[in-house]
Amino acid sequence: MSDAPLVTEALINPATSRAARSDFAVRLRANSEYVVIPLLALAIAAALFAIFLMAIGKSPVDFISYVWRGGFGTSFSLQNTLQRSAPLILTALAVAIPARIGLIMIGGEGALVLGGFASAALAIPMIGHVPPLPTLIVMAVFAMAVGGFWVGIAGYLRYARGVNETISSLLLTYIGIAIMNFFVEGALRDLTDPNKPSTKPLGKAYMIGTIPGAEVHWGFVFGLALCLALYFLMSRTTFGFAARVTGGNFRAALAQGLPVGRLIVACSAIAGACAGLAGFFEVAAIQGRANASLAAGYGFTGILVSFLARHNPLVIPAVAILFGGLVASGGLIQRRMGLPDATVLVLQGLIFVVLLTSETLYGRFSIFKPRGERDRT
Amino acid sequence: MSAREISRRALLRTAAFGVAGATLGMGAAGRAFAAKDLTVGVVYVGARDDFGWNQAHAVAIKALKEVPGVKVVEEENVPETDAVSKSMESMINLDGAGLILATSFGYYKPFVLDVAKKYPDVEFRHAAPLWNKDTDPKNAGSYFGYLNQAHYVDGVAAGLSTKTNKLGFVAAKPIASVLSNINSFMLGARSVNPKATVQVIFTGDWSMPVREAESANALVDAGCDVITCHVDGPKVVIETAEKRGVKSCGHNASQAPLAPKGFITGAEYKWITIYKGYATDLAASKTLPNFLAGGYEADYVQNTPFGAGASPEAQKAALAAIAGLKARKPIYVGPLKDNKTGKVVIDKTYDNLDPYLDKMDYLLEGVVGSTT
Numbered sequence: 109m110s111d112a113p114l115v116t117e118a119l120i121n122p123a124t125s126r127a128a129r130s131d132f133a134v135r136l137r138a139n140s141e142y143v144v145i146p147l148l149a150l151a152i153a154a155a156l157f158a159i160f161l162m163a164i165g166k167s168p169v170d171f172i173s174y175v176w177r178g179g180f181g182t183s184f185s186l187q188n189t190l191q192r193s194a195p196l197i198l199t200a201l202a203v204a205i206p207a208r209i210g211l212i213m214i215g216g217e218g219a220l221v222l223g224g225f226a227s228a229a230l231a232i233p234m235i236g237h238v239p240p241l242p243t244l245i246v247m248a249v250f251a252m253a254v255g256g257f258w259v260g261i262a263g264y265l266r267y268a269r270g271v272n273e274t275i276s277s278l279l280l281t282y283i284g285i286a287i288m289n290f291f292v293e294g295a296l297r298d299l300t301d302p303n304k305p306s307t308k309p310l311g312k313a314y315m316i317g318t319i320p321g322a323e324v325h326w327g328f329v330f331g332l333a334l335c336l337a338l339y340f341l342m343s344r345t346t347f348g349f350a351a352r353v354t355g356g357n358f359r360a361a362l363a364q365g366l367p368v369g370r371l372i373v374a375c376s377a378i379a380g381a382c383a384g385l386a387g388f389f390e391v392a393a394i395q396g397r398a399n400a401s402l403a404a405g406y407g408f409t410g411i412l413v414s415f416l417a418r419h420n421p422l423v424i425p426a427v428a429i430l431f432g433g434l435v436a437s438g439g440l441i442q443r444r445m446g447l448p449d450a451t452v453l454v455l456q457g458l459i460f461v462v463l464l465t466s467e468t469l470y471g472r473f474s475i476f477k478p479r480g481e482r483d484r485t
Numbered sequence: 486m487s488a489r490e491i492s493r494r495a496l497l498r499t500a501a502f503g504v505a506g507a508t509l510g511m512g513a514a515g516r517a518f519a520a521k522d523l524t525v526g527v528v529y530v531g532a533r534d535d536f537g538w539n540q541a542h543a544v545a546i547k548a549l550k551e552v553p554g555v556k557v558v559e560e561e562n563v564p565e566t567d568a569v570s571k572s573m574e575s576m577i578n579l580d581g582a583g584l585i586l587a588t589s590f591g592y593y594k595p596f597v598l599d600v601a602k603k604y605p606d607v608e609f610r611h612a613a614p615l616w617n618k619d620t621d622p623k624n625a626g627s628y629f630g631y632l633n634q635a636h637y638v639d640g641v642a643a644g645l646s647t648k649t650n651k652l653g654f655v656a657a658k659p660i661a662s663v664l665s666n667i668n669s670f671m672l673g674a675r676s677v678n679p680k681a682t683v684q685v686i687f688t689g690d691w692s693m694p695v696r697e698a699e700s701a702n703a704l705v706d707a708g709c710d711v712i713t714c715h716v717d718g719p720k721v722v723i724e725t726a727e728k729r730g731v732k733s734c735g736h737n738a739s740q741a742p743l744a745p746k747g748f749i750t751g752a753e754y755k756w757i758t759i760y761k762g763y764a765t766d767l768a769a770s771k772t773l774p775n776f777l778a779g780g781y782e783a784d785y786v787q788n789t790p791f792g793a794g795a796s797p798e799a800q801k802a803a804l805a806a807i808a809g810l811k812a813r814k815p816i817y818v819g820p821l822k823d824n825k826t827g828k829v830v831i832d833k834t835y836d837n838l839d840p841y842l843d844k845m846d847y848l849l850e851g852v853v854g855s856t857t
Contacts, residue, residue: 177579184578188571289689293658304590305658394567400690401565401591439572440579443558449532450562 141476142418149466153459160454166445174444178437185436190324193425193432195220197331198386199410200417200424201338202259202379206273207419208342209375210355215262215277216383217407218284219255223384224391225288227251228307228398229296231314240314248388255384256377258284263376267369273376285403292399306399316392327389332425334382339421341378351375383407409435412460431456522554523583523767525760526576528569529561530589531692537718540738542588542612545756552764558582565591573600577607584763584773587611601625610763612756614778614843626773628759631780632662632737633669634810634837635752636713638788639734640673641806642749643711644681645799646732647674653704654685655697655714655722659856663715664845666736666752669816670713671851677802684709685854691717701725711749723748732794739789748792750803755787780837781810813837823847825855 158168179189202216227247234243262280265271293305318325342348351371354361361368386406391398413431417423438452445451525546533543539561550557558580563572569592576582585607587597593615601609601622609625616627643652652674656663667685674681684707686700693716701712701722712726713734720743726733727744735741735751759777766773779785788807791800810816813836821831830847848854 178575182578184574188575191567191571305660309594390566396595399591404564404566404568435568436571436575439560439563439575442560443576443580448561 138476141470141473144476145466145469146416146418146463148469149463150459152466153455153462156458156462157455160458166447170445171441174441175434175437178440179433187323188436189429189433190322190328191432192436193428194325194327194331195386195390195406196410196413196428196431197335197425198327198382198389199407200413200428201331201334201410201421202383202386202407203411203414204417204419204421204424205338205342205379205382206259206263206375207414208348208355209351209372210358211263211266211372211376212274213259213262213277213376213379214274214411215259215281215284215407216379216386216410217403217405218277218281219258219380219383220387220390220407221281221288221402222258222284222387223251223255223380224387224395224402225291225307225398226254226384227388228310228391229291231310232296232308235308235311235314243314244316244392247392248385251384251388251391252381253384255387256379256381259380259383260373260377263373264369266376267372281407285400288398288402289400298397304399306397309397310392311396314392315396316389318393325389325393327386327393330385330389331428334385335421335424338378338382342421347371347374383410409456412456416459416463522556523764524556524558524576524581525549525584525586525764526573526580526582527557527559527586528563528572528576528588528592529559530565530591531562531717533559533561535718535738536720536723536740536743537716537737539588539717541754542586542756544738545754545760546586548757549760549764552761554768555764563589565589565596567596570596570600573597573609574604577604582607584608584610584767586760597625598622608763608767608773610773614776616776618775623775626775626777628756628777630754630756630759630785631778631837632752632754632786633665634780634816635786635788636666636715636734636736637669637673637810637816638803638806639713639750639752640670640675640683641677642791642795642799642803643670643713643732643734644674644676644678645802646749646794646796647678647681647711649708649710650678650680650682651707651709652681652683653701653707653709653712654683654852654854655700655704655712655716656685656687657691657693657716658689659687659846661843661845664848664856665842666715667852667854668845668849670734671849672816673806675851676806681851683852683854685848685852687854687856688716694718694721697721698725702729705729705731713751735789741789741792745793747794748789749794749799750791751789753787753789755785758784778838781807782813782837810837817842822850824850824852 161168161171178185180186199216199220203213206213227250230250231243231247258280259277262273262277265276266273292307296307297305298308316326319329350366354366354368354371387402390402395401409431413424413427417427434452441447441451442449527546529539529542531539533539546557549555558576560572563569573585590613593611593613597609597611598621601624605624611627614627614629616625654667654670656667667683671683684704686704688696688700697716698721702725704712711732712722714722714736719736719740723733723735723740723743727747732747732749733744734749738753740751741748763773815834816837817831817835819831819833820829822828823830835842848856
């Protein structure tokens with residue numbers, strides 16, 4: 109799945125005009141597979157969920173109308189959705205980039221928590237001495253560095269010691285959360301608040317605001333920009349090419365003399381930096397301080413988003429917004445339909461299972477194959 | 486074939502009902518709003534049936550729904566992030582909520598404060614004593630119950646139920662409200678049984694089911710024959726105690742069904758007193774009180790009805806303790822020493838609601854365990 113061609117690749121590399129046209133048609137046909145199958149999977153998941161709803165005596169039409177109203181239908185709902193999708197975009201990138209090099213890294217939550225905590229810890233002595241803007245920049249860079257280091261450890265262990273990166277990144281998440289709790293409940297605790305262990309607050313002046321005219325914080329814009337930048341990095345640079353070669357065939361990459369170890373650690377570190385940045389925004393745009401609330405599960409939902417986007421940075425925002433909308437409307441669904449909160453989780457789980465199952469469908473439909481190649485296997 | 490037709494019809498019917506329901510639903514909401522009925526929005530941090538903190542609120546909210554003219558909208562599992570701001574705003578914007586009850590500690594700063602500033606016509610009340618009259622919006626406020634009073638009653642009953650004189654306490658974090666519950670439990674036990682000690686284990690977080698079970702087991706192994714706790718969901722602790730054949734006291738909500746043999750009583754909030762008060766005030770267009778805090782004297786806390794583990798003399802002593810607390814009989818009768826250095830930390834007798842006690846950061850002599 110990590111070697112999935114990207115839709116837009118069809119638009120590049122025109123040879124001659126005639127050849128280009130037929131080339132374009134062939135590529136469009138081949139690439140449409142990567143659009144049609146996920147959409148089909150979504151539709152099947154929706155159908156299964158509708159059956160589930162009817163089984164418990166609720167109307168699927170109600171459900172859809174509330175998802176629309178609660179997630180997209182009003183200006184408030186749409187901003188709610190975008191705000192909720194912001195951390196998901198960044199944590200999905202934390203899964204998508206290592207996936208390109210063949211690693212299933214799921215440690216975004218830990219990098220988010222540690223990155224957010226580190227930025228808050230660094231900011232405390234700067235407040236009042238350094239103006240807000242440089243403070244925020246230093247915080248963001250530090251959060252990315254810490255997050256990158258954290259997931260980088262899992263990458264390094266993978267390359268140098270052969271440790272399964274999925275397990276190690278997950279376990280590092282729990283260590284990361286424990287480290288934050290250790291400091292937040294100990295040395296860095298704000299003693300004026302006896303009941304919720306937190307670092308000292310940043311204060312309004314040192315918090316990053318919302319996008320002018322909207323109630324969506326800047327994390328959303330940075331997430332979109334990073335998606336574009338990382339798409340470019342992974343698809344249009346030698347670094348990205350080398351990473352994809354490594355992901356496609358590790359031994360071939362080694363035989364070609366590619367710096368496999370450095371590539372793996374670099375991709376892991378980029379992933380961690382994305383999640384760390386998400387942590388920075390949680391601290392600087394939302395919480396205003398670091399505490400246990402940073403571990404809100406964005407890192408785990410990001411895994412789902414990345415898989416649904418087939419680890420394509422350009423598709424991640426759309427999927428993140430879809431999930432943001434589902435979560436945003438989850439409240440309205442609870443309130444109006446009297447359904448438990450787990451309902452939306454059931455839908456998410458169905459989407460994930462159907463999507464993973466649909467992986468086996470690729471290459472099975474002759475309609476997506478170029479005419480000349482249909483008989484080949 | 487007929488089966489397929491039926492299912493298709495069923496589907497169409499459901500769909501039609503759905504559309505009709507949606508339109509009716511919206512119409513009803515609009516009418517309700519016009520008739521100035523009160524819509525109360527409630528946010529919970531966990532599940533409403535957690536046998537703990539959230540359930541205590543949900544039980545009261547269920548009773549609040551019975552009040553005529555009150556419509557309730559509820560959301561559970563809302564994390565302490567901007568998600569809670571958005572949930573509250575959504576209740577205001579889409580459901581027309583006029584009163585928001587935010588029931589988790591971490592909702593207050595900055596979320597309740599920010600949303601309250603943004604919607605000055607909506608009342609916000611938060612379940613922890615955090616509202617500051619100088620800095621916080623006037624349409625926000627706090628309500629809180631001094632659960633340590635009910636833990637004191639637990640302690641009285643437990644002190645007369647133990648044979649080993651060792652009581653076990655599984656606690657989440659060493660913060661003021663938890664420490665006060667432990668200390669009160671110990672003082673309650675010692676008031677009837679001077680030989681009683683309370684052994685405490687901190688799990689480090691609010692919800693750690695595995696560690697809670699381990700702690701409960703360790704306490705039983707150490708000879709404790711009554712176990713109680715202060716964690717978000719006491720289910721695991723109470724069930725473990727029951728399985729090990731020892732007695733137990735509950736916390737937050739009723740856990741009596743979990744321990745049919747060994748349950749003595751439990752410390753419970755009685756939020757309905759506060760919630761009904763809010764509904765009555767709003768119905769009469771009165772200003773809501775900004776700060777409510779109290780214990781037995783205000784009817785904000787209660788003890789679970791006695792279970793099979795409570796002996797007649799324990800029941801009698803516990804009821805006498807409740808009567809005392811209703812008459813504001815103090816729990817902390819000084820001087821009292823801490824359990825670490827033997828230093829006097831409570832120099833005199835304090836009223837049960839004295840703010841000095843809210844800053845507690847020590848365990849008293851009689852408690853075995855450490856805050857660090």
